[in-house]
Every structure is written in C-alpha cells, then in structure tokens.
Amino acid sequence: MSVNGHFANMGEKPTKEQYEHGIQVINENQEFNPTLPNYLSFEKVSPAGFNYHLISVFGSQSTGKSTLLNYLFGTEFGVMSEDDRRQTTKGIWMSKNKKSHAITDSKKMAENILVMDVEGTDGRERGEDQDFERKSALFALATSEVLIVNIWEHQVGLYQGANMGLLKVVFEVNLELFLKDKKSNPRSLLFFVIRDHLGTTPLANLRNTLVQDLSRIWSGLNKPPGLEKSKIEDYFDFAFAALPHKILQPDRFVSEVEKLGTRFREGFRDPRRDAFKNDQDSDGVFLSEYHRRIPADGFSIYAQQVWDQIVNNKDLDLPTQQELMAQFRCDEISREVLEGFDETITPFESKQAEGIRLGQPEVLGGLGAAMRTARMKTIKAFETEASRYHKGVYIRKKGELESKIDGRLKVLFQGQLSAAHKSGVTSFSDAVSAAVKAGQKKGASYDFAVIVDREKKNALSKYDKEARGVVVEGAPWSNYKQEMSLFHKDLNEVSGRLRREEMRRLATRVERWVRSRLGESVGLEFNALGSGRGGSGAPETGERGGESEIWDRIWSVFIKTVQEAERRFTERAKSFDASSGEVDVGLWRLRRKSWGVLRAKIEEEMMEGNLLLKLRENFEDKFRYDEAGVPRIWRPTDDIEGIYTKARESTLTLIPLLSRFQSSHTSTPPPLDDWIGNPPAEATPADEEDLTPIGGVDEEEGKSLEEEMLILSDAKRQDVTTRFKKTADGVYVEAKRSAIGGMTQ
Ligand code: GDP
Ligand code: MG
Structure with a gap:
C-alpha cells in the first residue's frame, strides 16, 4: 500500500494484507512503483513466461469501472460508496484475476490475467489537470492487450460525454510514441462495455454509432509521416458488450457479467471476422497478436520503460499535443x-x-x-x-x-x-x-x-x-532606393575623376600650344641677336627694342602668351562644369608648366653652341656691316682694329646681359613668384606631384628667384667669353688678311 503517495521499500516482505487490493503501479505523483516485481512473484505470475494477459479499463469517472472489474475478475479495487461520492481510485492499480467464470471447460478464463484499474478520466476531482489522465490512459493503451472502454449507454454518440476527445489524443500520442514501426506494432482490442443498457436500442445500433465515431476520430488525427493513410483497424480490433443496470436489474447484471467473463480466454482469429465484428459471445478475446511478447518476469521493466517514456515525453504536456x-x-x-x-x-x-x-x-x-x-x-x-x-x-x-x-x-x-x-x-x-x-x-x-x-x-x-x-x-527587403543613391554618388565620383582627366588633357593641349607659341616668339627674340644692328644702347629700330631689353620683351611675350592660354583653358574647363577651384588649380599648374616651357626654350637657345653662334653672328654683323647695313670691303687704310674692337666690345656686353633674366630697368628678376601665386586651396598632393620645383617660388627648393633666373653661371660666362674672343680674333685676322690681299691684287 502506498503511504502518503510514497511506495513501500522493495526489500519489505510482502504480506497477504498488503496485496489485498492489488498493487498501485503508478501513484498520484506519477511515480512508477519499483516493487511491482514483488507483486508479480507474490501472485506467481513472474515465472509464467508469455502465459499471462494484461487488461486495462478506460472511461469517465464514476461509471462503475472498478465495480465492473471487481465483478468480472474478483478483484478488490476501491469502489465509490453509494452515499459518499468521492473518487476512490488514485493512479493506476493492478490486480490479478481471482475468478474462473467457467461454465464449461472450453469457456474457462485464461490464466494469469492482470487487470489494471485506471483513475477516472473526466478530471472532475483533479480540476483542469488532464495531464495525468492522458498519461495513464496512454500507459494502459500501450501495455494492454485488451482495453475495456467503459461507457454509459446514454453517452454513446456524445463526443464529450464518451470521452472521445481523450481517446483522440491518446490515439494520436500512441501512434506517435509507440506505433511508428509498423512491422512490429502490436494490435490491441478495444472492448466497449456499454453500461445501463436499457435494451430498447439494440447493441448492434450502439455499436454502429461507436464505430462511426471512432472512424471520425481516426480521420481527424494528426498522423506521423508515413502513417497518413493508416486506418484504425490497422492497430485495433473492436468488441462490444452491453450490461444491464446494476442497481435496477442486479440479478441480470450479475449473470451478464458472468457471461462476459467467459470471453476472457484465449481466442483465435476467424479469417471471416472483421475488426469491428468481434462481439460474438463465443469469441475469446485474447488473440496471440495482442500480446506484447514480453516474458512475465520482464514485464515490470517493460512497463516502467513505457511509463518513463510517457512521463519524459514533453510532447504530452497538455495543450501542446496539437502544436x-x-x-x-x-x-x-x-x-x-x-x-x-x-x-x-x-x-x-x-x-x-x-x-x-x-x-x-x-x-x-x-x-x-x-x-x-x-x-x-x-x-x-x-x-x-x-x-x-x-x-x-x-x-x-x-x-x-x-x-x-x-x-x-x-x-x-x-x-x-x-x-x-x-x-x-x-x-x-x-x-x-x-x-x-x-x-x-x-x-x-x-x-x-x-x-x-x-x-x-x-x-x-x-x-x-x-x-x-x-x-x-x-x-520587406525589396527596396533599392539607398543602393540607387549610392550608385548615383559613385557615378558622380567617377565623372569627377573623368573630368579631372579631361582637365589634364585640356591642360596638356594648352601647354602644347604655349610651347609652340613661345618656341616661335622667344626663338625670334634670340634670332634677332644674330643681327647686331642697332647694337647695345643704340636707338631702337622699328617696334623692337634694343638688345638690352630682350628680357623685358621675352617676359612680356611670355605673360601675354600664358594669359591667352589661361583664357582658353578657363573657357573650356567651365564648359564641362569644372568647379572654380578645379579651374584655379588648372591655371596655377598651367603657369608653372609654362614657366618650365619658357625656361627650357631659353636653355635650348643658350646652349653653348647656339650661344656662340649667336654671338659670332652678332659680332660679324657689327664688324662686317656699316651703320647703313652695307657690307664692308676692307682696305688697308681702314681702321680695322678700331671697328673690330668696337664690335667686339659691343657683342661682349651681351654675355652678362644674357646671363640673367632680369628687367632692364630695375635689374631685378621678373616677378615670377607673384605671377605664379600660391597653390590654390583646392590643390591636392596629386596635383603637385608631377611639378618641377621652381626657385624662389617653392621654398623647399632652397633656391632664390635670382638663382632661378641665372641663365649662365660665372664659369660658363668666362668660358663663353674666351671662346667668343677667339672666334672674333679669327674674324679679325681674316679681315686683316683680306685687306692686305685686296691691296696686292
Ligand atoms: P469508477 O469510478 O468508474 O471506478 O466507478 P465505481 O466502480 O467506483 O462506481 C461508482 C458508482 O457507480 C458507485 O456508487 C457504484 O455503486 C455505481 N455503479 C457501479 N456499477 C453501476 C452500474 O452498472 N450502474 C449504475 N447505475 N451504477 C453503478
Ligand atoms: Mg474506480
């Protein structure tokens, strides 16, 4: 017996009184009784091998289940007393059949029938908690060969009253937990016992109603995958019996129960019999296919495992089964x-x-x-x-x-x-x-x-x-507004880059133009040196100034040329939307590059060979031609030496003049630094990267503006002077000779 819901020690010696009412297999705390083997050996079922049977009862509270079992099997399950209507059965009880109901030898009950009495299932006593009912019903269904479904006649056809709802859940979970493997699935017999049968409705009609209900329940089940098409008769056979009212017809009740008892014997499947027509009085209910094939001494373990699986299966928690x-x-x-x-x-x-x-x-x-x-x-x-x-x-x-x-x-x-x-x-x-x-x-x-x-x-x-x-x-993700605006931004960036490239191309074109213009105009200035007429300090002839103002002219033509280039650049750059900052940078670069062009042109003109040639031409012009530009024919009487000296000295003044790019008026370098100006704020390092440093403009260069404007170094000047003098001497000697030669002729 359980005391306060706890099981007795396993080691305790079993007594007859102890097992008077059978054994509580599962208590109200949902604990499995570990002393079940003691009971099975006490009842001598343990050594029976497969020769035993398991029956459970299932049905609403107080429908006379325990009463029925006690009459059928001589058990002593607790029964609600007629005046004190309280639930008596707690958890699941088990008791061995004590009867034989033998009418003849052939109708003798089977040996070792173990009967389980399950707590009522409408949860009235337990309030809303149907959890235990589900679990115990499932346990009964999973272990028993025969499940007696106890039902009042007036409950037939009433879904709720007949606890069909519970059946549905139990079927569903049973299918999910224990019947997945179709090959090994054991069948069970659902034995509907209809109580208080008045007799006005024949059993066959009641049976049809129940069969219809069952089929409806089955088709509404959530079946595990692979079992969607399974039918209820794949898992269950059905038997039906009706009993008269126990109180109103006590004698008939007893005799009908007696008759019913005889059916609890070994049976054989009649091949002509279908699953729903298992209700012939003559049929034994224990078909071998219902047996779980667990030897009796292993039943306790097996039942415990089934129970553990049920209890530990979270899926059984109440509202979640459907979910x-x-x-x-x-x-x-x-x-x-x-x-x-x-x-x-x-x-x-x-x-x-x-x-x-x-x-x-x-x-x-x-x-x-x-x-x-x-x-x-x-x-x-x-x-x-x-x-x-x-x-x-x-x-x-x-x-x-x-x-x-x-x-x-x-x-x-x-x-x-x-x-x-x-x-x-x-x-x-x-x-x-x-x-x-x-x-x-x-x-x-x-x-x-x-x-x-x-x-x-x-x-x-x-x-x-x-x-x-x-x-x-x-x-919700299907929107590309942001991406599109990023794309737009990138296009702007690319077009900015392309525009800068285009600016560079424009700059190159304009620089080329500057180079060609300066090449021409500066070239002309230097070429003019070759004709020494007018000479140093001589009055200017035509529009051109004298030799002494060569740098003034070069600077001014340079400024003008670059101004024109700047105008072209600005106009073009504006046409493709360059910003004023970008234009400023372009112009600044253009001025610097243009200076480079000019510097290179001057250097080219001032290369030693070119310079000497110019000096010689300048000298010869002054020496060989008179003021009117008529070539001189030297006569011995001519002051060759005087003219020579004068021409030579005049030409020699060119050397210091050409050595420095400076204003003839102030003898200071042209205002290159101011003219180029500071780099615009918009200039990036990339814009300055390819620029040649300019003395006096770029401080880092460490060169002054004077140094930038130094065209000939002192040494070079010295050298050029010496060489020029030699050349001039040669010209003089030749003239002298020709004068003498002319005389002898
Ligand atoms: P259980 O809760 O289903 O086990 O029901 P019990 O066996 O404890 O019986 C509950 C009540 O129903 C008791 O008062 C019994 O006397 C009574 N009872 C038992 N069998 C019958 C029956 O066949 N017909 C009617 N009307 N009452 C019954
Ligand atoms: Mg009971």
Missing part, C-alpha cells in the same frame, strides 16, 4: 516546399557566388522572375499544405519559412544590385571615355559636360531597370 504535431508537419512541409525553391534558386546562387569569387559579379538574367515565382509558389504551397494545422504554429512556421527564403532572396537581390552597380560604373566610365575619344577624333570641339550628363542618365536608367527587375512584391 507538436503541427510543428512536426509544418517543418516537414517546409522542407518539402524548400526543395522546389532550391531547384529554382540554387543555380542562381551558385552563379552569383562564382561571379563574386572571380571578381566579376554578373547581372543575372531572369533572376527577378525566378525569385518572384519561387517565393510565391513556395509560400503558396506551404499555405495549402500547412494551414490546416494548429493556427499559431502554422503562422509561426510560415514566418520562419518566409524569413528563410527571404534571407536567401535578399542575398541574391543585393548581389544583383552590386553587380549592376559595378558594371554600371564601368560602362559609364567607358562610355564617357569613348565619346570623348570620338569627339577628339573628329577634331570638333565636343562638350564634355553634355557627354557626362547623357551617359549618367543612361547609366541611372539602366541601373533602375535592372534593380526593378529583381524587386519582389511584398518582400
């Missing part, structure tokens, strides 16, 4: 519909990944349509299949599925956008360059700003089209 089934099915449906999704989407995913791996993201054709169809179909298929399961679970699982597919579609979407971005930027840049090149080829002046504007519009509309192509209506 668990729904979860299971929804997950499965999810997997199924994802297969179709994969079929369509995976190829795109691989292709996109491959493109990214190779660094050549590709805009995938047909992606948008595939995404839309796949998403729509997948969700639709899920809805169709899964919506009939538990609503809450269905909605949650649908959400999970959506976020799963949306996660993948979003990656594809983003991938497509970034491919469109990358290719869009590249083709924009290419298109602008190509249009510029074509414009240059034609020689016509092309409008860079117009080209950029046009190509930008093209690029944006292409991007928009590609992005719109992969928009999936209704998907």
Whole structure:
C-alpha cells in the first residue's frame, strides 16, 4: 500500500494484507512503483513466461469501472460508496484475476490475467489537470492487450460525454510514441462495455454509432509521416458488450457479467471476422497478436520503460499535443516546399557566388522572375499544405519559412544590385571615355559636360531597370532606393575623376600650344641677336627694342602668351562644369608648366653652341656691316682694329646681359613668384606631384628667384667669353688678311 503517495521499500516482505487490493503501479505523483516485481512473484505470475494477459479499463469517472472489474475478475479495487461520492481510485492499480467464470471447460478464463484499474478520466476531482489522465490512459493503451472502454449507454454518440476527445489524443500520442514501426506494432482490442443498457436500442445500433465515431476520430488525427493513410483497424480490433443496470436489474447484471467473463480466454482469429465484428459471445478475446511478447518476469521493466517514456515525453504536456504535431508537419512541409525553391534558386546562387569569387559579379538574367515565382509558389504551397494545422504554429512556421527564403532572396537581390552597380560604373566610365575619344577624333570641339550628363542618365536608367527587375512584391527587403543613391554618388565620383582627366588633357593641349607659341616668339627674340644692328644702347629700330631689353620683351611675350592660354583653358574647363577651384588649380599648374616651357626654350637657345653662334653672328654683323647695313670691303687704310674692337666690345656686353633674366630697368628678376601665386586651396598632393620645383617660388627648393633666373653661371660666362674672343680674333685676322690681299691684287 502506498503511504502518503510514497511506495513501500522493495526489500519489505510482502504480506497477504498488503496485496489485498492489488498493487498501485503508478501513484498520484506519477511515480512508477519499483516493487511491482514483488507483486508479480507474490501472485506467481513472474515465472509464467508469455502465459499471462494484461487488461486495462478506460472511461469517465464514476461509471462503475472498478465495480465492473471487481465483478468480472474478483478483484478488490476501491469502489465509490453509494452515499459518499468521492473518487476512490488514485493512479493506476493492478490486480490479478481471482475468478474462473467457467461454465464449461472450453469457456474457462485464461490464466494469469492482470487487470489494471485506471483513475477516472473526466478530471472532475483533479480540476483542469488532464495531464495525468492522458498519461495513464496512454500507459494502459500501450501495455494492454485488451482495453475495456467503459461507457454509459446514454453517452454513446456524445463526443464529450464518451470521452472521445481523450481517446483522440491518446490515439494520436500512441501512434506517435509507440506505433511508428509498423512491422512490429502490436494490435490491441478495444472492448466497449456499454453500461445501463436499457435494451430498447439494440447493441448492434450502439455499436454502429461507436464505430462511426471512432472512424471520425481516426480521420481527424494528426498522423506521423508515413502513417497518413493508416486506418484504425490497422492497430485495433473492436468488441462490444452491453450490461444491464446494476442497481435496477442486479440479478441480470450479475449473470451478464458472468457471461462476459467467459470471453476472457484465449481466442483465435476467424479469417471471416472483421475488426469491428468481434462481439460474438463465443469469441475469446485474447488473440496471440495482442500480446506484447514480453516474458512475465520482464514485464515490470517493460512497463516502467513505457511509463518513463510517457512521463519524459514533453510532447504530452497538455495543450501542446496539437502544436507538436503541427510543428512536426509544418517543418516537414517546409522542407518539402524548400526543395522546389532550391531547384529554382540554387543555380542562381551558385552563379552569383562564382561571379563574386572571380571578381566579376554578373547581372543575372531572369533572376527577378525566378525569385518572384519561387517565393510565391513556395509560400503558396506551404499555405495549402500547412494551414490546416494548429493556427499559431502554422503562422509561426510560415514566418520562419518566409524569413528563410527571404534571407536567401535578399542575398541574391543585393548581389544583383552590386553587380549592376559595378558594371554600371564601368560602362559609364567607358562610355564617357569613348565619346570623348570620338569627339577628339573628329577634331570638333565636343562638350564634355553634355557627354557626362547623357551617359549618367543612361547609366541611372539602366541601373533602375535592372534593380526593378529583381524587386519582389511584398518582400520587406525589396527596396533599392539607398543602393540607387549610392550608385548615383559613385557615378558622380567617377565623372569627377573623368573630368579631372579631361582637365589634364585640356591642360596638356594648352601647354602644347604655349610651347609652340613661345618656341616661335622667344626663338625670334634670340634670332634677332644674330643681327647686331642697332647694337647695345643704340636707338631702337622699328617696334623692337634694343638688345638690352630682350628680357623685358621675352617676359612680356611670355605673360601675354600664358594669359591667352589661361583664357582658353578657363573657357573650356567651365564648359564641362569644372568647379572654380578645379579651374584655379588648372591655371596655377598651367603657369608653372609654362614657366618650365619658357625656361627650357631659353636653355635650348643658350646652349653653348647656339650661344656662340649667336654671338659670332652678332659680332660679324657689327664688324662686317656699316651703320647703313652695307657690307664692308676692307682696305688697308681702314681702321680695322678700331671697328673690330668696337664690335667686339659691343657683342661682349651681351654675355652678362644674357646671363640673367632680369628687367632692364630695375635689374631685378621678373616677378615670377607673384605671377605664379600660391597653390590654390583646392590643390591636392596629386596635383603637385608631377611639378618641377621652381626657385624662389617653392621654398623647399632652397633656391632664390635670382638663382632661378641665372641663365649662365660665372664659369660658363668666362668660358663663353674666351671662346667668343677667339672666334672674333679669327674674324679679325681674316679681315686683316683680306685687306692686305685686296691691296696686292
Ligand atoms: P469508477 O469510478 O468508474 O471506478 O466507478 P465505481 O466502480 O467506483 O462506481 C461508482 C458508482 O457507480 C458507485 O456508487 C457504484 O455503486 C455505481 N455503479 C457501479 N456499477 C453501476 C452500474 O452498472 N450502474 C449504475 N447505475 N451504477 C453503478
Ligand atoms: Mg474506480
């Protein structure tokens, strides 16, 4: 006996009194009784091998279950007393059959029948807690060969009253937990015993009603995968019996129970008999196929394992059974519909990944349509299949599925956008360059700003089209506004870069123009030195100043030339939307580069060979020609030496003059530093990188403006002077000779 819900020690010696009412297999605390083996050996069932049977009873509270069992099997399960209506059976009790009900030898009851009495199942006493009822009913169903379903006649056809709801849950869980393996599944007999049968409705009619109810219950079950098509008769046989009212017809009750008792013997399946027509009085109920094939001495362990499985199975917790089934099915449906999704989407995913791996993201054709169809179909298929399961679970699982597919579609979407971005930027840049090149080829002046504007519009509309192509209506991620504005920003950046390139090209063209103009005009200045007429300090002839003002002229022509170049540059640069800062930088660079051009031109002219030639020409001009420009014929009487000295001295003044680029008036260098000006604020390091440093302008150069303007070093001057003098001497000697020669002739 249990004391305060705790089981007696296993070691205790069993007594007859102790097992008077059988044994409580499971107590109200849902604990399995570890002393069950003691009882089975006390009742001498343990050594019986397979020769034993298990029966349970199932039904509403106070429907006379315990009473029936006690009459049928001579057990002494607690019965509610007629005046004190309280629930008596707690948990699950087991007792061995004490009767034989033998009418003849052939109708002798089977040996070793173990009967389990299960707590009533309408939970009146336990309030809302149906948990234990489910568990105990499930335990009875899972272990017993015969389950007596005890039911009042007036309950037949009443879903709730007949506890059909409980049956449904128990069937469902039984299927889920114990009957998955179809090959090894044991059958059981559901033996409906209809109580207080008045006799007005024949048993056959009651039976039909019950069969219909059962079929309805079965078809409404959530069946585990693979068992969707299973039928109730795959797992159960059915038997039906009716008993008269125990109080009103006590004698008939006893005799009918007696008769019923005779059916609890070994039986054989009649092949003509179907699962629902198992109600012939003559049929024994214990078919060998109902037996669990557990040897009697192993039954305790087996029953305990079954109980543990039931108790530890969280799925049995009350409201969740439907939900668990729904979860299971929804997950499965999810997997199924994802297969179709994969079929369509995976190829795109691989292709996109491959493109990214190779660094050549590709805009995938047909992606948008595939995404839309796949998403729509997948969700639709899920809805169709899964919506009939538990609503809450269905909605949650649908959400999970959506976020799963949306996660993948979003990656594809983003991938497509970034491919469109990358290719869009590249083709924009290419298109602008190509249009510029074509414009240059034609020689016509092309409008860079117009080209950029046009190509930008093209690029944006292409991007928009590609992005719109992969928009999936209704998907929360399906928006590319931000990406589009990033694309726009990148196009602006690229066009900025292209414009700067275009500025460089323009600068190069303008510099080339400066070089050619300066080459010409400065060349002319130096060439003019060759004709020494006018000489140093002589009055100016024509528009040109004298030799002494050569640098003034060169500076002024330089300034004018660059001014013109600046005007051209500014005008052109403005036409393609260059900012004033960019223009300032360009102009600043242009002035510096132009100075470089001039400096190079002067250096070229002042190369020793060129310079000596100029000096010689200058000298010869002064020596060989008179003031009127008529060539002199030397006569011995001529003051050759005087003229020579004068011409030579005049030419020699050129050397210091040419040595320094300076104003003839102030003898100071031209204001190159002021003229070039400070680098504009907008100038970047890149803008200064390729510039040659200029003395007096760039402090780091460590050179003064005077040094920058030094054309001939002292040593060079010395050298040139000496060499020029020698040349002049040669000319003089030749003249002298020709004078003498002319005389002798
Ligand atoms: P259990 O809770 O289903 O085990 O029901 P009990 O066996 O404890 O019986 C509950 C009450 O029903 C008791 O007062 C019994 O006397 C009474 N009872 C038992 N059998 C019958 C029956 O066949 N007909 C009617 N009307 N009452 C019964
Ligand atoms: Mg009872």
